[in-house]
Amino acid sequence: MTDLLVAEDLRAYYRHGLSGWIRAVDGVSLTLREGEILGVAGESGCGKSTLAMVLASIARWPLCVKGGRLEVAGQEVPIRSGAATDTQHRGTVVSLMPQGAMNSLNPTQRVRDFVFDVLRSHDPGTTRTATAERARERLDRLHLPARVLDAYPHQLSGGMKQRVVAVISTLLDPRVLIADEPTSALDVSAQRALLALMAQLLEQGIIGGIVLVTHELPILRNVADRTMIMYAGQVSEVGPTEKVIFEPAHPYTQALMAATLVLESATKRQRIEGLEGAPPDLSQPPTGCRFHPRCRYATEACAEAFPPTLHPGPDHDAACWWLAQHLGAPQPELGARAVEP
């Protein structure tokens, strides 16, 4: 399997006040392989949406890319703030399926005209009939009637708008799709249809790979090949989805898993405790491991230095001091999670 997207040590900060920075993405490295869906999960404010913006080359002030390297489909992508991006890059090489569908469409344009503008900017020779035909076919796969093409955004429901945005962001058949919480406004049946469309585009090779940002672990488990867990702007664990969800190595992943509600007949009133505390203020992140103030295994070492990255299994990385001591030794705590079936 070849690497479709390689990011190394990405750092993207939001300007805060006159001299401060909010370190939303702070030293994130990742790879997306050809034909794979990489899930990215974490609490609100962990930097997963910011990471999506950096990967899709749409970072704008006050978000500044301060460092790192990004390579997509073998091409180096200039990501530093101020660097010029090739206009053909966005949409055809990397495309973002954004979270807020409400604000992504032009309120004064019919969907049909908006679609035409998007396609025309990449292919000046295209015709209105051809673009409408192409959009209609994709809309149909998401159970949307062709009449939405003639509608203005305000005539569509939130779920319909989200699906229209999903269609537009994949219309140019990008090599890499960055989907930022694409399912959060959808009910279960529409979620399934959207994820099935993404999986089909991937299987047919129309899209090369997908980075799927979501905090819904059941969705990740069902569609993502590998899952990356972010905390406070950094990667705490990445590995095969089955391993990350059912045998999480990092204490943060364990806590996140235990706090997730799951539909199973036994779930009824079996009290699930949420995560204690709140994520740190990223203008002054904690020293050492950023999770240490909330971690039940934290020791003094955790506050002092950044934890080493360990390999609890094949293709599985986790950055944790506690793990560094316990890896190799018997791990009783790892088996005792609240989410076992």
Place this chain on the structure above:
Amino acid sequence: MTGNGAAPLLRGIHLTRLFGHGPGAVRAVDDVSLELRRGEIASVVGESGSGKSTLARLILRLLEPTSGQLFFRGEDVTRLRGYARRKAYWTHVQAVFQDPFGSFNQFFPVRYVLRSALRLEQHALSASERDRRMAGALESVGLDPGSVLDQLPHELSGGQRQRVMIARAVMVQPELLIADEPTTMIDASSRANILNVLLDLNREHELTILFITHDISLATYVSDTLFIMKEGELVERGDVARVTGDPRHAYTRQLFADTFSLHGRPWQPTAEGSEL
């Protein structure tokens, strides 16, 4: 929880609400009858456009039903004329909405939001009584009144904001709380915290709660009773164990089948093929 013999806290009879006129009118809520017992937790589950939020607004008396009747504690509240009478109703029936960002005035601190809710009270409260009520409500949702009261909405996380909204609702000591998608915009790890706050209020104060949600797994987790709504009609209702164990309506089965599960056999999206 009171037995089945007691009069229901809330009873809707043939509630119908149309939007628009003539043959093109949308029957958003179509002949819905339901009962809630005191201390019960029930959920109305349906997809977008099923009419579940319209039903919530009818029960909250924010919308007039086109036909049908609504009884609260045996009293007919279908037509509450005048703001004063509706205001009195809202001291008994309160709501928490989906968007904890839209429910705040961003220029005023939490104290202001809570104080304005106390204006629903029939008689004026003294300043010390007001402070006591606000602090008590915040503590009941697990927030520290000392730090939260003077904070501005943007200084709180989404989960904290939603807890403030719950505190605001319970501060007027309602008997019925309508929770319309209270956790949709909250991230998965804080979701359990918000629900636990509501479940504790139910247990400790016998607060009756009606959840409005599209998430059947959430409904299963919190509810005693499920109402499944589709295209304005209640297509299935029953005890949560019965509905989960033996769903009778095809739509209910569809909802369970479409929900992503953390366990069990992984989904094969491409195998579902053209049916999608």
